[in-house]
Amino acid sequence: MTQGQQRVFILGFGSIGVLLASQLQRNAQISVVPLLRSEKRLSDFENLRNTTSVKSLFLTGQPTNEVEFTGATCPEQFPKDWKIDNLIITTKTYQTKEALEPYMKFIHPQTNVMLVQNGLGVLEVLNNDIFSEYKPNLFQGVISHGIYQTSGFSFNHAGFGNLKISRLPSGDSDGIVQSNTFVKKDAENNSLLQVLVQPEFVKALNVMHLTYQELLLGQLEKYMVNACMNPVTSIVDSINGDLKDIAAPIFDLIIAECLEVLKIAYKPLFDYKPHDADYPSIDVIGILDHKRLLNFVLKIGCDLNRNNSSSMRQDVINLRDTEAEYINGYIVKLCKKLGLGPEYYKTNQTIETLVNLRLGLNRVRAAKGSDAK
Ligand SMILES: *[C@@H]1O[C@H](CO)[C@@H](O)[C@H](O)[C@H]1NC(C)=O
Ligand SMILES: *[C@@H]1O[C@H](CO)[C@@H](O)[C@H](O)[C@H]1NC(C)=O
Ligand SMILES: *[C@@H]1O[C@H](CO)[C@@H](O)[C@H](O)[C@H]1NC(C)=O
Ligand SMILES: *[C@@H]1O[C@H](CO)[C@@H](O)[C@H](O)[C@H]1NC(C)=O
Ligand SMILES: CC(=O)N[C@H]1CO[C@H](CO)[C@@H](O)[C@@H]1O
Numbered sequence: 516m517t518q519g520q521q522r523v524f525i526l527g528f529g530s531i532g533v534l535l536a537s538q539l540q541r542n543a544q545i546s547v548v549p550l551l552r553s554e555k556r557l558s559d560f561e562n563l564r565n566t567t568s569v570k571s572l573f574l575t576g577q578p579t580n581e582v583e584f585t586g587a588t589c590p591e592q593f594p595k596d597w598k599i600d601n602l603i604i605t606t607k608t609y610q611t612k613e614a615l616e617p618y619m620k621f622i623h624p625q626t627n628v629m630l631v632q633n634g635l636g637v638l639e640v641l642n643n644d645i646f647s648e649y650k651p652n653l654f655q656g657v658i659s660h661g662i663y664q665t666s667g668f669s670f671n672h673a674g675f676g677n678l679k680i681s682r683l684p685s686g687d688s689d690g691i692v693q694s695n696t697f698v699k700k701d702a703e704n705n706s707l708l709q710v711l712v713q714p715e716f717v718k719a720l721n722v723m724h725l726t727y728q729e730l731l732l733g734q735l736e737k738y739m740v741n742a743c744m745n746p747v748t749s750i751v752d753s754i755n756g757d758l759k760d761i762a763a764p765i766f767d768l769i770i771a772e773c774l775e776v777l778k779i780a781y782k783p784l785f786d787y788k789p790h791d792a793d794y795p796s797i798d799v800i801g802i803l804d805h806k807r808l809l810n811f812v813l814k815i816g817c818d819l820n821r822n823n824s825s826s827m828r829q830d831v832i833n834l835r836d837t838e839a840e841y842i843n844g845y846i847v848k849l850c851k852k853l854g855l856g857p858e859y860y861k862t863n864q865t866i867e868t869l870v871n872l873r874l875g876l877n878r879v880r881a882a883k884g885s886d887a888k
Contacts, residue, residue, distance in 0.1 A: 519544065523710060524599050526550045526614055527606030528560075528587075530662040530670050531631055533567045535603060535678075537582040538719045545710060549587040552614065557589040560668060567668045572822065573675050590617035597621060601707045603629045603656075608637050608841040612644055624649045627707035629680065631656035635738055636845045638683060653683040654707065657734050659815070660720065661823040674820045677721035680711055681730035691783050693726040694793040728787055729795055732802060735777055735784070739808050741842050743769050744816040745827035749837070750869045752828065756821025763809060770808050772862040773846055777803070780849045831874045834881055839870050 521544060525536045528549045540547045551557045565587060570579045588594070599621040606614045611632070615622075622628070628651050630637055641653065661674030682701055684690045702708045702724055710716070712724050725733070743766040748755060778785055785803070789796050801807065830837045843863045850859045857864070 520546045521706065521710065522546050522548055522586075522597075522599075522601065523707070524548045524550055524602045524618075526602060526604045526618070527610075528668070529605065529607075530664055531658055531660075532603075532605035533668060533670055534569060534658075534660060534662050534672065534720070535605065535631065536584065537567050537569050537580055538716055539710065540582050540584065541719075542710070542713060542715065546586060547584060549584050550593075550618065551587055551589045554589055554591050557587060557592070560584075560587055563667055567670070569662070569670050569672050570665075571672045571675075573672070593618070593621070598623065599626055601627045601710070603631060603707075605631045608632050608640075608838055609836070611637060612640060615645060619645075622651060624651055626651040627654065627705060628652065629654035629656050629707060629711075631658055631678070635734065636841055636848060650685060652705065652707075653685075654680060655683050655730060655734070656680045657730060657737055658720075659737060661820040663824060663826075663829065673823045675721070676819075677723055679723045679725055679730050679733050680708075681725045681727045682708075684727055691728050691731060692787065692790075692794065693728065694790075695726065695795060696793055698724060698726055726795055728784060729797055731781070731784055732797055732799055735781065736802060736808070736811065738777075738842075738845075739770055739773060740812050740816050742773055742846075743812045745825045745837075745842055746839065746866045746870050748825040748828045749831045750866075750873050752832075752873065754821070755817050755823050755825065759813060759817035759821065762817065763813065766812050767809055768862050769843075769866065770805060770812070772860065774803065774805055774808070776846050776849050776853075776855065776859055779853055779855070827870070831870070831877060834874070834878055837870060837874065839867050843867055 523539055523545055525532045525547060528536070528551055532549070536547045536549060539545050551560060564583065565585055566581055566583045568579050568581045570577055599618060602622065604611060604615070638653070638655070657679045659676030660672065660678070661676065662670050662672045664670050682693070702712050708724065711722060716722060744755060747758065747762060747765055785799055787797070787799055827837045827839065827842070843866055846863050847860045
């Protein structure tokens with residue numbers, strides 16, 4: 516690392532981690548440090564010349580961005596005298612706690628921690644299980660780029676979306692409201708935000724720095740895409756685009772159920788009214804309208820990302836556990852927290868059972884030595 520450079524640590528070096536890291540590393544002011552999960556994985560990476568590659572399928576000529584990271588490390592080799600000031604977490608939701616554990620002693624109350632993950636409910640885990648003694652500066656990123664692994668540390672960037680970022684409210688969950696002035700000042704003062712709102716990075720990944728209420732709205736909208744696309748593509752084992760003309764009936768059921776619960780759980784957002792011109796005017800009710808959401812999921816999930824294969828389907832194909840618990844299962848957690856009975860999550864239950872059936876079937880086939888795919 517040279518004088519004046521700032522370290523940005525990336526925990527989780529899969530598709531999203533690599534996409535962010537390879538764009539950040541282009542900035543000479545930044546030294547990106549990938550935190551790999553084990554010495555084995557670190558040596559795999561070193562054997563691949565410490566290089567990631569991301570191919571842009573949506574650009575003519577499909578250029579490949581190859582980036583070298585010489586600073587990658589892992590829990591066993593992390594330098595004892597380092598501090599983590601800026602951390603971006605892109606691990607699978609269910610791996611977050613375990614993945615963070617070895618680094619907790621290098622994190623401090625002024626650390627900036629940004630979560631860029633699928634699903635909702637990770638914040639609750641961070642607050643309750645991980646940062647119970649002190650809270651660092653917490654940020655959330657919501658990413659809609661379509662990207663998937665082709666081999667080792669190589670990925671296809673299949674759909675150009677955006678990256679929405681925001682500071683998470685520090686107080687109770689009702690305090691969702693931030694002003695535009697607050698957002699602007701934060702970007703000027705906070706070192707992680709400064710890095711993420713650099714013009715080159717903003718352009719490369721279409722970054723939008725938002726108030727929390729705007730981000731939350733985008734997050735709920737994206738949640739609907741995940742809650743529909745992930746389980747259904749996993750169950751029927753198809754790429755996204757194949758479902759375009761046939762999936763509306765099942766998506767409709769999933770959306771209806773989620774919406775009913777979210778309206779109760781996120782009442783402050785559904786009730787949001789801007790105080791004055793310093794607050795963004797957002798049409799929460801219009802954006803989270805049932806019919807609109809159905810069309811949105813079909814457009815974003817099945818049309819814009821038609822060549823993509825959902826992350827849950829990839830997990831099921833590769834016989835890995837899925838994030839179902841954090842995606843569709845989140846609704847169930849909300850219901851339990853809010854005291855809403857099983858009649859609020861029947862669809863979820865059926866969907867989850869079918870995802871597990873598909874995973875089980877693939878595992879049975881793999882055990883028999885036949886083709887699980
Ligand atoms: C990868 O990086 C490590 C650590 O900087 C270095 O020791 C190693 O030689 C590099 N490997 C290759 C193949 O360049
Ligand atoms: C943030 O920066 C602005 C100027 O851009 C300054 O007026 C303000 O005092 C700073 N706030 C903090 C908390 O440092
Ligand atoms: C999807 O793939 C097809 C065939 O490779 C290509 O013609 C099309 O442009 C791609 N669409 C998107 C949105 O990536
Ligand atoms: C695209 O595929 C990647 C990897 O499977 C996944 O993480 C992402 O959520 C997918 N996006 C959509 C819209 O399907
Ligand atoms: C994927 C999913 O929706 N999972 C949840 C469905 O509901 C049951 C409880 O009825 C939960 O245990 C699952 O996590």
